[in-house]
Amino acid sequence: MAEKRYAMVIDVRRCISCFACSVACKAEMKVPLEVFATWLKIVEKGQDPNAQRFVLPRLCNNCGNPICTRNCPTRATWQREDGIVLVDQHRCIGCKYCIASCPYDVRYVNPLKNLVQKCYWCHHRLDAGLVPACVETCPTRALTFGDVNDPKSEVSKLLATSATQVLKKEMQTEPFVYYIGADEVAMSNVEEEINYYTESTLIKIRI
Amino acid sequence: MEQPDINVVYNVKHQLPLIIYIGQYFFFTGLSAGSFVISVIATLLGRKEFKPIGKITAILAPILLIIAPLNLIADLEQPLRFWHLFLYYNWTSPITYGSFLLTAYPIMGIIYAIMVYTNRQTAAKILGILGIPLAISVHGYTGFILALAKARALWNTAAMPTIFLVSAMVSGIGLVVIVAAIRWKWFDKKATPEQREQDKRLILQLAQFMAYTIMLDLFLVVSDILVLLTAHSDALEAGMLILTGNFAPLFVGVEIILGALIPMVLVLGPTRKSLTAAVVASILVNIGVYAMRFVMVIGGQTIPLS
Ligand code: SF4
Ligand code: SF4
Numbered sequence: 001m002a003e004k005r006y007a008m009v010i011d012v013r014r015c016i017s018c019f020a021c022s023v024a025c026k027a028e029m030k031v032p033l034e035v036f037a038t039w040l041k042i043v044e045k046g047q048d049p050n051a052q053r054f055v056l057p058r059l060c061n062n063c064g065n066p067i068c069t070r071n072c073p074t075r076a077t078w079q080r081e082d083g084i085v086l087v088d089q090h091r092c093i094g095c096k097y098c099i100a101s102c103p104y105d106v107r108y109v110n111p112l113k114n115l116v117q118k119c120y121w122c123h124h125r126l127d128a129g130l131v132p133a134c135v136e137t138c139p140t141r142a143l144t145f146g147d148v149n150d151p152k153s154e155v156s157k158l159l160a161t162s163a164t165q166v167l168k169k170e171m172q173t174e175p176f177v178y179y180i181g182a183d184e185v186a187m188s189n190v191e192e193e194i195n196y197y198t199e200s201t202l203i204k205i206r207i
Numbered sequence: 208m209e210q211p212d213i214n215v216v217y218n219v220k221h222q223l224p225l226i227i228y229i230g231q232y233f234f235f236t237g238l239s240a241g242s243f244v245i246s247v248i249a250t251l252l253g254r255k256e257f258k259p260i261g262k263i264t265a266i267l268a269p270i271l272l273i274i275a276p277l278n279l280i281a282d283l284e285q286p287l288r289f290w291h292l293f294l295y296y297n298w299t300s301p302i303t304y305g306s307f308l309l310t311a312y313p314i315m316g317i318i319y320a321i322m323v324y325t326n327r328q329t330a331a332k333i334l335g336i337l338g339i340p341l342a343i344s345v346h347g348y349t350g351f352i353l354a355l356a357k358a359r360a361l362w363n364t365a366a367m368p369t370i371f372l373v374s375a376m377v378s379g380i381g382l383v384v385i386v387a388a389i390r391w392k393w394f395d396k397k398a399t400p401e402q403r404e405q406d407k408r409l410i411l412q413l414a415q416f417m418a419y420t421i422m423l424d425l426f427l428v429v430s431d432i433l434v435l436l437t438a439h440s441d442a443l444e445a446g447m448l449i450l451t452g453n454f455a456p457l458f459v460g461v462e463i464i465l466g467a468l469i470p471m472v473l474v475l476g477p478t479r480k481s482l483t484a485a486v487v488a489s490i491l492v493n494i495g496v497y498a499m500r501f502v503m504v505i506g507g508q509t510i511p512l513s
Contacts, residue, residue, distance in 0.1 A: 042216040073302035074295040094284020096224035103358035105512040108221045114284040
């Protein structure tokens, strides 16, 4: 059998926007306030009373060709053989170049530790034979996790039988988070540019 | 078809990774590379009247390049770990090229300055010729830092390294004009009147050279924007951001009008014989280039990714 290559399939049609994945992630990975490793993007189309809501669970794609790994100057960001992209917390210097390079805005600076972190697909749980905390928690089983190289795994079956999409395929990062039934508007950036002048981060002196 | 109203109800945006320090760092390396190139040109031409300029710039280049990386270290989340850059290099990352270039170049610059000051012409010439590729790569790689961070449409263009190089030349020459004019005004009293006249002509010539580099810079910026406006949707958004969006006042107002067009008129127009005009133009040019760094680094990140 080929080597393991983990992937996640998110069936957006099942998602009820309960944020359980986000909460489970916060508890499992001790993600501080202000930052998120996984969250839901919710977009509303149309005016009341005919408004429709569309949701898109977001997390690091643990890409097949990750730009963050390529651009990290210290090799603190590295990729395991099973595809999980990790950040070595003892080596990262916090240059944030990986955050600037990642097309998905999924990395963050941990404000308590001043280190760059992201979703690692709970590699410690995987190594213990469990699934990631978000997958475990999801009450509607919208998240499926497994090995794409194993034809009998649940993700392989889903990938073989459903129409799937990935975020920003044109970026050549080969995302390994697949979406079923995601809305096109929710998958693209629909917001106005961030107004930098009103952000308090213009000059943030760090000590 | 009428697009339905679209509102983002909830989304997470993480803090912009690269802040003003990075822009400032680009600005200082640019100044340094620009003044180094001028110094080497002056040394290579070897004429006596170029000596003072060669000397001033030889000392400016390493000083600026010692200031520049301090900005980088200040921007790190873990400044005390900066030595990881050398120990755990990664050859696919432009920052790694940078950390080695940024070490080699000031050392080279200091040796070169010593040679220039002790009048060892041949050694200075050889070092200068070797140093120019180094100076160019020190600044060129900063363009690659932005260009290779593929997420941001404003950065991810092949023109970026060249734009950075040319604007470095512009601001570097501007700085040399300012410093040379200060020297001419207050520290050049011993020279004979003819010599002073000659020095002044030289400064004015430099200012004119600056105007020509501004033209090249404008050409590159315009071609970059034209391509952005015709490329994919993210690129269009990036182009509109600096032409009409939040960053338009800084880009069109400060970078293009104040920092390029007005100095060009000052230096090539009816005031071309005046030293004051040359100095004012040089100051404006430096403000413009600083604004350019700001627009590129910060503006490029304000386009949301999701
Ligand atoms: S989504 Fe971004 S952070 Fe995650 S592996 Fe891909 S490039 Fe890296
Ligand atoms: S912030 Fe850390 S993980 Fe990211 S590129 Fe820099 S050293 Fe690598």
